[in-house]
Amino acid sequence: MYRYDEFDHRFVTERVAEFRDQVSRRLTGALNEAEFKPLRLMNGLYLQLHAYMLRVAIPYGSLDARQMRMLAHIAETWDKGYGHFTTRQNIQFNWPKLKDVPDILDALASVEMHAIQTSGNCIRNVTSDPYAGLAPEEIEDPRITAEILRQWSSLHPEFTFLGRKFKIAVTGSEHDRAAIKVHDIGLQIVKDDSGETGYRVLVGGGLGRTPMIGKVIRDFLPKADLLPYVEAVLRVYNLHGRRDNKYKARIKILVHETGIDEFRAQVEAEFTSMDRDSVAAPDDEMARIAAYFALPDLAEKPDAPVEVERMKKLDPDFAQWVTRNTYPHRVPGHVAATISLKPIGGAPGDATAEQMRAMADLAERFSADELRITHEQNVVLPHVAIGDLYKVYRGLAAIGLDAPNKGLVTDIIACPGLDYCALATARSIPVAQAVSKRFASNARQREIGPLSIKISGCINACGHHHIGHIGILGLDKAGVESYQITLGGESTEEAALGDRTGPGFGYDEVPDVVEKIVETYLAVRDGPRETFLQTYRRIGMEPFKEALYAPAH
Amino acid sequence: MAKEFKPVVVTANDLIEGDSVFLSAQGWVRDIARAHVAYDADAAQALEADGLAGETANIVIGPYLVEVLLATGHPVPVLRREQIRADGVPTIPVGLDAQPVERAAA
Amino acid sequence: MPQLIDHLGAARDIWTRLAEDAPLPGTGSAIVPLDRIEEASATGLELGVHLPNDVEPEAAAPWFERLSLISVDFPSFADGRGFSVGQRLRALGFEGRLRASGPVISDQFDYLLACGFDEVLLPDDVAERQPPEHWTAAPGRITLGYQRGRTGRGSILDARRMPHSG
Incomplete structure (x- = not known):
């Protein structure tokens, strides 16, 4: 998993201080609500029906036990003891007070988390495959790309007051678990004929009022060109996207009205004329980030340990859970196990502080200290030895999160x-x-x-x-x-x-x-x-x- | 024909806490039962202006008028959205109050 | 009075912004609409142009040598097209003063500087609520950004590659 260095720490700390100052200027009236609203939104703070709502970024859905415990702590200290995991792999707290939000952000910063750009007309949390790094069929861990994009898009001076929100998703596998075709930009990591790794780039997908499937704008983009190319797409969108009607302001409408061929030509013209080297992430920086996403050191283990096979026969619900809620892992004897946040009759995606802590404990004991949030509003333990599955399952049963229903009719996705x-x-x-x-x-x-x-x-x-x-x-x-x-x-x-x-x-x-x-x-x-x-x-x-x-x- | 006037109250969200508030004779309060009711268009206009003054004074955010029924003697919103908002909580138990998980039958 | 602000705080505005069909002054510094550059460039005026944010920045490029200032319109602080207009004007090689004209807010000052702007011209009501000290405090709140190739603030990506001095 990515770890903040001194620069990331300073950036997030300064951003919290800036927001604290913005809140105080709002309370004195130096900022009116019209001005404060976009500023609070680009820091994840909404005003909902009953209260403010804070959406915290979980970049590409990856977090560790310490971070999950902090989410539990926040839920208990400043909220009502629970949180809601969203379809953008984030978590929402439903009841914070404006005056407490800077303190919540400080608490998040202490565990390398933030709420930057989880809302607003800017580049949102980059999403990815919950099985990133472990799926056997994967070409490359998409989180490396997602992290490069996360950094590049954070407080981007040019693209923070876009016509509308902008969502990017990355998949490293042919089998797309990141829904890249319904994103403003979808990136699929591919290899070209020479074996070089790069991206297939889609643009102009999205849901909302006018749903559209994204169109291919580039069949193969060399990895080194990632940031210049995405910057070119954003610049064309920022200059030409519609501003007259918020329901027609997403890039999908621009691509649709311009036509993909003409839009592609405009992006290529911008891309060709810009100083690409000054924008691109240097090779050593890409390598530095990639190193954080190395697979944890897992020893190969048996695929069908006797004890687990025996329990599957004794406990049909467990057998169904293993069938439904696990996914193959590249290290033999391991799986990714999905914790369904869809207990029968529950609120989809909700978890209490107690459940968050229990999931953190399980991650620490059985999953190399890693958890993932999925766009299906579930949680994944990405590196579980098959021999540990029954222990994990019993641990989940104790907190009511053992539903063996992943991908089944009760694994329902629902907004608030x-x-x-x-x-x-x-x-x-x-x-x-x-x-x-x-x-x-x-x-x-x-x-x-x-x-x-x-x-x-x-x-x-x-x-x-x-x-x-x-x-x-x-x-x-x-x-x-x-x-x-x-x-x-x-x-x-x-x-x-x-x-x-x-x-x-x-x-x-x-x-x-x-x-x-x-x-x-x-x-x-x-x-x-x-x-x-x-x-x-x-x-x-x-x-x-x-x-x-x-x-x- | 002019639309029939329905009584209204003015609501907004508290700037600091974020929760729903209603303008009453004693200022902004949480309980809609205490809200000041306008019974005609002129009174509604004045009430809306009072609401906006609350926003200008940085006390509340986003004031707007809500149509209410008075059958019970207290103002109750006409629309479900406004009923939920006035209740201050979701229509379902949440978080720690959510129902214990029902174990699915095999 | 509109208030001019640069990175040092309140500044005196020497420029006169000309209305569409106002006669050109004989001397001084004048900001003219795009369609009057040709006419104005034949005078001895110190020349600036005002660009709406929905015209191609390239339209001003033939006149760069003659222009001391380009004023980019920000019709509202939420309309961020001007950021890309500024960035592109710099990429096209404009080296004069770049001004953001409109009700932008001090929280955007850092972004404006990073997109190549030098100054902002604020309407009265914004200037009243956001005194110059809000503007001088804004740059540097975030000491380094992640983006490379930007004027103003430095890049974390480049800083990471510097050998540690301590």
Whole structure:
């Protein structure tokens, strides 16, 4: 994992002092709310329905036990004892007071964390693959690139007052777990014909009000050109992106209206004319950063230790947990284990301080002191020996986080919705809870197989509903919550935007609606191996529409 | 035809604490039941101006009018969003108060 | 009165900004609209130009030799196009004074300096709430940035490569 050097420490400390000064100038009125708002937003501080909300960056979702414990400490000291992990691999505290925020930021800085650019019209927290560094199929750890971009984008003098927010994601594997096709810039680490490592660059993807799949702007970008090229994209966007309408201000609209070929030509012109050497990260700096991400020293171990095999036979829930919640590791005898923050009936992504501490303990004992936050609002222990899995599982059971449901119907993604969010038009969390309870049976979840449900409480799509196999969008229809359903969305390298089924449904109807969709799938699928998404792609919308809207016979 | 006037209160968020507040005869308070109610358009306009004065004085942020019903004798917001906001908490138990996890049946 | 600020604090503005169709003065320092550069450059005036933030900075390039100052419009502090306009004017080789004109805030001063600006011209209401000492305190709050190739503050990436003196 990356460690701050003296310069990083000083930077973050100075940034906290600057924010402390901004808060005090706000309280005296030297800054009015219109001026303070973008300043607090670019330091992660929102004003929500009931309180301020502080979004803390977890760069590319990686953290260690000490950092997780600090999050627990913050939750207990300045909040209400819990936090919410988000689809951008961050954590949100829902109840801080403005006057306490500088102290919270000081506490974060003491463990090499911050809230810089977790909101605002600037370059946001760079996201990545939760299995970075350990996935067997990976070309290179994407966190190296993400860290270089994190540093470069931090308080960038030119790109801190953009037309709108700007999100970058990086994957090091062909199999995309970072949803790069729905980002403003998506980077995929690839090798060219000569074996040189570089990037395939996508631009103009995004969700929100006008969802779009990103387009390839460069098939191969040499690694050394990363920062100059991204800077060229940002400059063209900053100069030409629309400022007349905030809903048309993302780069996806500029790319769409300009056309990818013309946009590419503008970026290449900027890239060619700029002094690239003065912008690029020097080779030795890239190497310095890369060294931090070396795989921890793990000894090879047996793949199927007797004790674990025996427990799988004795405890079917454990067996399902091993099947569903673990992912292969490049070191034999190890896996990445997903801690589901989706207990049946729980608030997706929420964790109490006690749960955070317990996860930190498990990471220290069993996962080389590392944790990852996923864009599916779960936590990963990235380096667990298979022989330790039962101990990990029992540890999770003790804090109620042993749900064996990763990727299953109850592994629901949901934004905070109208229970917390000032922008929301409908509630998300209670809808997720009701659906989760409806499908509580592990056996039934197993039968249904991989199925992602994603719920957003407004059109801004923080719950990523467009790319859920089943997407649920909560709207306000004349003062009443109404939920639109989409089918067939997907976030990976096969990214697709879901199709709307038709008119929306009432708050209480959603569990029945999801059940009808699932029953339709089970009735028509081509055997138990055909997933929901495959079935949908094969048969299309009609049978589902029929099930949802046909008058009862 | 002019829209029928509904009684309103003025709400905002407290600058320092961030929570929802309502303008009452005693200044900004947490409890909507104590909020000053405007029963006609002129009174609403005056109330809105008082709210804005609170923002200018750096006491509150983002004042706006909220339509209320008075069937219970106290102002209750018409819209769900405003009801949730006036309650000051989510509609579900959260954090430490969240329900104990139900173990899924195998 | 609008207030001119540079890195030393309050400064006296010697420049007159000309309205669209105002007659050119006989002497002194005048900032003219882009479409009047040609006309103005034939005079003996010390010459500046005011650029809106939605024109290509290249449009001013043919006149760089003749221009002592370019004023870039910031219609609001949240409209950050001017930062890229400034950066590009410097990249194109403009070496005169670069001015940000509009209601920018002192928290942006460091960024402006790093994009090649020398000074800001503030409207009254901002100048009233943000006295010169707020502006002189702003640069250096963050001593080093991560970006390379910027005027003003130094780069952490370059500092890391320096041999330690202690």
